[in-house]
Amino acid sequence: GEDVEQSLFLSVREGDSSVINCTYTDSSSTYLYWYKQEPGAGLQLLTYIFSNMDMKQDQRLTVLLNKKDKHLSLRIADTQTGDSAIYFCAEVNSGNTPLVFGKGTRLSVIA
Amino acid sequence: DAGVIQSPRHEVTEMGQEVTLRCKPISGHDYLFWYRQTMMRGLELLIYFNNNVPIDDSGMPEDRFSAKMPNASFSTLKIQPSEPRDSAVYFCASSLAGTGAKETQYFGPGTRLLVL
Numbered sequence: 687g688e689d690v691e692q693s694l695f696l697s698v699r700e701g702d703s704s705v706i707n708c709t710y711t712d713s714s715s716t717y718l719y720w721y722k723q724e725p726g727a728g729l730q731l732l733t734y735i736f737s738n739m740d741m742k743q744d745q746r747l748t749v750l751l752n753k754k755d756k757h758l759s760l761r762i763a764d765t766q767t768g769d770s771a772i773y774f775c776a777e778v779n780s781g782n783t784p785l786v787f788g789k790g791t792r793l794s795v796i797a
Numbered sequence: 798d799a800g801v802i803q804s805p806r807h808e809v810t811e812m813g814q815e816v817t818l819r820c821k822p823i824s825g826h827d828y829l830f831w832y833r834q835t836m837m838r839g840l841e842l843l844i845y846f847n848n849n850v851p852i853d854d855s856g857m858p859e860d861r862f863s864a865k866m867p868n869a870s871f872s873t874l875k876i877q878p879s880e881p882r883d884s885a886v887y888f889c890a891s892s893l894a895g896t897g898a899k900e901t902q903y904f905g906p907g908t909r910l911l912v913l
Contacts, residue, residue: 717900728801728888728904729840774840784830784853785902789839 690714690788692775697794704762706791708775711756718751720760721774723790729774733760762793770795803889803906809911815877818908821870822891830902831864831874832888840888846872880911886910 690710694718699750710718716737721729735742735749735758742749748761758777772790802821810816822829829844844854849866857864861880866872876883886907894900 726906728906729902730888730904731901734901784842784845785826787840787842 687778688777688783690775690777690786690787690790692773694789694792695792697796698765700765700795700797702765702766704760704765704769704793704795705739706760706762706775706786706793708758708760708788709756710725710758710775710777710786712777712779712786713756714779714781715756715777716780717748717778718758719774719778720749720758721787722745722774722779723774725771732773732785733795747753764793765793765794769793801889801891801903803905803908805818805908807909807911809913810879811913812880813838813878814912815875816883816912817878818874818887818889820905821888822872822889823825823903824902826891826893828892828894828902829866829872830888830890830892831872832890834841834886834888834907835884843874846896847866876910880909881912884912891892895901 692708719734722732723729737754746763750759772792774790775788776785778785804819804863804894831843833841844864846866864874888907890904892900892902
């Protein structure tokens with residue numbers, strides 16, 4: 687089946703930028719997502735990008751998509767302690783399958 | 798809307814006991830998903846339903862696991878008998894569209910299960 691890979695851990699200092707990377711195998715991906723899971727809570731949609739775009743910016747968040755390399759990244763500018771969470775990459779294609787999630791990247795922000 | 802509601806929020810049980818997890822999806826959503834999250838395996842899709850019908854249960858780990866959706870507003874995930882390796886956080890999620898579409902899934906807060 688299709689696969690989504692992420693590194694498991696990332697540690698950054700408060701005020702620095704964080705970059706969380708994701709690779710996927712599905713060449714038919716139509717939408718790619720970033721979900722955020724805060725401690726003790728469920729996942730919440732953070733942002734998404736359509737596969738015909740290569741960049742999307744939303745305040746401190748920048749999503750970059752390299753469709754050729756099947757690489758997605760999430761950049762968080764001026765990272766704050768409140769950004770500490772697990773970030774999940776996910777993708778969906780136009781076929782009859784649901785979202786495929788990566789295992790999540792645990793972001794730790796050091797004050 | 799109150800969002801996806803799961804109960805109980807925490808469950809501690811002994812090996813061999815039956816465990817029933819409950820989920821109420823967001824009203825009007827056609828799809829319901831059950832996930833399991835562990836440190837070792839991350840987030841795993843167990844089963845999902847469309848209009849109360851199970852579509853794909855290939856993620857259900859063993860016959861000890863079963864899921865039902867008797868109506869559009871209620872689903873259960875049952876483990877019988879439970880084992881310590883079933884300890885995890887179980888999430889329910891719902892969405893308007895489940896496949897091949899730009900449609901976010903809305904997650905419940907999860908049930909933290911500990912099997913002793």
